[in-house]
Amino acid sequence: MSKSVLELTPVEAVACCSPVTREPLSAEQAHQVAPVLKAIADPVRLRLLSLIASHQDGEACVCDLNDAFDLSQPTISHHLKQLFDAGVLGREKRGVWVYYRVNSAALGDLVALLGGVAR
Template identity: 55%
Template sequence: MVAMLEVTDVTQGAACCAPLKRAPIGPDEAERMAATLKALADPARLRLLSLVASHADQEACVCDLIDPIGLSQPTVSHHLKVLTEAGFLHRSKRGTWAYYRLVPDALERVSAMLIGA
């Protein structure tokens, strides 16, 4: 017994795929998302975010972040600058030290961006 395949007539205007539920992101939004995700795509930066988030009031002095990361102060400062420019951290200067605070809802915005909310 030979099985027969059903043939669909595509000339009758029937859609072969379900219509989109929402508009896909455009080129500008893709550029912004890529820049944001690029800032997170580094193990040292992820650890720095975690360290800042773990401190009281989600704020830490750069001096408290150097030893746990195991990188030089200039390298840690560079990573913190990237995270600040990407909108994850807020920087304030007190005397000779810089303090970094987690921006409220910054990580939630990334999550919403990824799920398309």
């Protein structure tokens, strides 16, 4: 159920403690969370995220995603890598195609972290 500390995503390790309202984030905590926010703080990547999340079965093939944008294939691949490296997306290769899906846990932790401030 609960993972070892070493398996925690950066955001999990911070979100587990307390929302941002209660106690100021340490510099270290801030440096862990910021990259995840940076990953989704881009119009293209936000759309990628919502496209994948709202897609059939919660996963989407890169081929589908490419068509949704007026951008080159390498650029989309680059953005997907950003999201993957940040832990926001998971990927699975099936044959020739690569499928991405949203890592709900990572986003959930972000929401938990920000939720404290929100209300």
